[in-house]
Amino acid sequence: MKTNSIFYRLFTTFPNAFFELINLQSNEANAYNFASVELKQTAFRIDGVFLPVADASTLPKQL
Numbered sequence: 001m002k003t004n005s006i007f008y009r010l011f012t013t014f015p016n017a018f019f020e021l022i023n024l025q026s027n028e029a030n031a032y033n034f035a036s037v038e039l040k041q042t043a044f045r046i047d048g049v050f051l052p053v054a055d056a057s058t059l060p061k062q063l
Contacts, residue, residue, distance in 0.1 A: 005047035008036060018050065 011018055015034050016026035032050040 008048045011048050011050075015050070 011034050015029040015032070019028045020026050029050075031053055033053055034048055034050050037046050037049055
């Protein structure tokens, strides 16, 4: 999937930056995979989303 979003490039390269921005520990990024997803609705695209990894069953955490 092609995307040109600066946020996609930023969070792909530095996934821990998002968690630091929302005042969580940067190592929280280890429990998520960052990906670009497309929803079927005449190609409605989300440039990036953090999805929990398979073994992180207790996520998302409450703040």
